Amino acid sequence: MSGRIRIGERDRDKERIIVPSKKRSGMVAFSLFIFCSLILLVQPSYSSTQPPNLDPDSIDLLGDAHVVANNDAASHVRLTNPSPSSSGLLRRPEPLIFADATTTLSTEFSFSISGNGDGVLLVLTAASGNGSDTVAVEFDTSKDDNVGDPNSNHVGIDVGSHVSLAVANVSDVNLVLNNGEKLNAWVDYEAGSKGMEVRLSKWGEKKPSDPIVSLKIDFSKIWGGNPVYAGITASNGGHSVQVVSIYSWRLKLKKVSNGLHSLPVDPHGLSEDEHRRVCPLTVLAGVIFGTGCVALVTFVVLFMWVIFFQKGSEESLAKIPDHTSDVRYERIDVAVDRNAQDDES
Template identity: 45%
Template sequence: MSRPSTFSFSRLLIVHIVPLLALARVSVSLFLMPKTLVGLPDFDDGISLLGDATLAGAGSHVQVTRPSASSSGFLQWPMPFQFVDPSSASPTSFSSEFAFSISPGNSDGLALVLFPRDFKLGAEAFGLSGDHRFVGVEYDTSMNEEVGDVNANHVGVDLGNFRSVSVWNASSIGLVLSSGEKLKSWVDYDGSSKRLEVRLSKFGDPRPYDPIIAYSIDLLRMWRHKDVYVGISSSNGDSSQTISIYSWRFKLRKVAMSMHSLPADPHGYASEHGKLHKKGKCPLVILAGVIFATGCGALLAFLGLFLWAFFANRHTVFPVECPVHPADFKYEKINVVEGKDAEGGKH
């Protein structure tokens, strides 16, 4: 994260909305007259565009930052929500997916941010203070050693500050966030397992089964019954890097009380190390295993029957059939003549 103070909602307020409130601790609810997305097939209706964020490409996508230095923008989902259902006390889960591209350059990139209604804006990156109630998933294209960035090409989970508690190096699979290529990300939170998962792939590829980040955090314990907002934030610092959003969907899910599990960390809302948990086997893998085992069983059965038939037939004696043809036999009378003794004959 380059220069944490580069992009902030305070700057948005200074440049675009209410200059007199720039030095005050202003709630997000004070943003005035935002542009609103309605009727776009790839976006939820009611998403607000703040700062430099504007429709581009004949309405096909949102360009969050301009191709000039010190540009910043923000997309805000229209409705606040709570991580507990007031009527049933069931925890709330959410799923978010969005497609984006980041042009080459050295800037903060973008972040999916969750924050409560009464969160007070600060002067740090993305306009957020060190309040522990802030949660962000950053797609960072700058290297900032002060916050422990691994490189200028990583995805991380931030809690209240920009030293990521869990990081994934995009270079590990040859993916470059700031290549200008369209990418797609999925961010899911399960209220029962208290698990935040992040997935990323090239646009058009299927949703990956394994997450690149899986982090244990109890957002219900963190915010309880407070209203929470979600948005996508971006800034380009001193570069002319542009960030574009091609689609964004955000869905809430309620978890039945009978599905509750114990907290991932009963002593805190966040796991200290955000360990990656292995998930169960994929149904397709299980199906392939069953088919393979069935095939092997059938092959063994066939082989057994073949060997049984082979050895059983080796010891069987079959009668040899010879052709029989009728034949005629002729019988003749035989006369036996007894001659005289030759001793009296002349010599």
């Protein structure tokens, strides 16, 4: 990433923040820097006990992030102000632990992005602030040819770098990130298949069955048992006046029992043993279906046999005469030779 960063001081509850001073640079790299710096250097400027539509756990709002209360609509969190060099972070205060290969992650949030800006990031990063141990999902509204961005309307998955390992054009699903429309995003990590999937839709619509972008990745190898912070962050460049708003955020971390196997993110990722494994319910369903087919075929055969046999019997009976008058009796006259009778006598 090109550009210069200077550290300044600003009085807001005696907090130390990062103030960007740059013409323009990659959204991802700068936002990662902001995120990690805020985690290490900043105490929350505002800690909401229960912002609307967010997780019941307390949420830390850092930098320019603040709750906007609407009289005619639900309150939401605004990450950035419509001014250059504005940056904000919505962070879960409790770290996540991916201690082993059975820990899965599911998170969902709704957001909107105005025009003239760089977008928003969902970030998972180690508490140490080491950028190489960072996984981010970028909803990028700027095009940087140096990192291979396809356009200024894409979603990418970044691991330890601002160069996306997997990227997708949001225009392919008829969505625009920065037109101010509310959107829903789902990010799922499945420990069993070591896969990460991102889904995107308009606000209020159901979760799409197909991800817009996915990546094979193993969280346990990246972080081990080290604490990991999750956050949503955005920042404006020198000429950006973009406003990023977060309307809801849910995050669930759970462990899958060794005796239970959830479906992998990649349906083609089943092992050969799993393909060969037979479910009793599947066998029972097959037996019932096969029995039904045999019974149906038997019924059809018997039905056809009865029809044709009855028809043949009726044709045979039709050949027998119905009236006795059709039977003719003929008189047989026997001629007796009288001379022969005389000889016998």
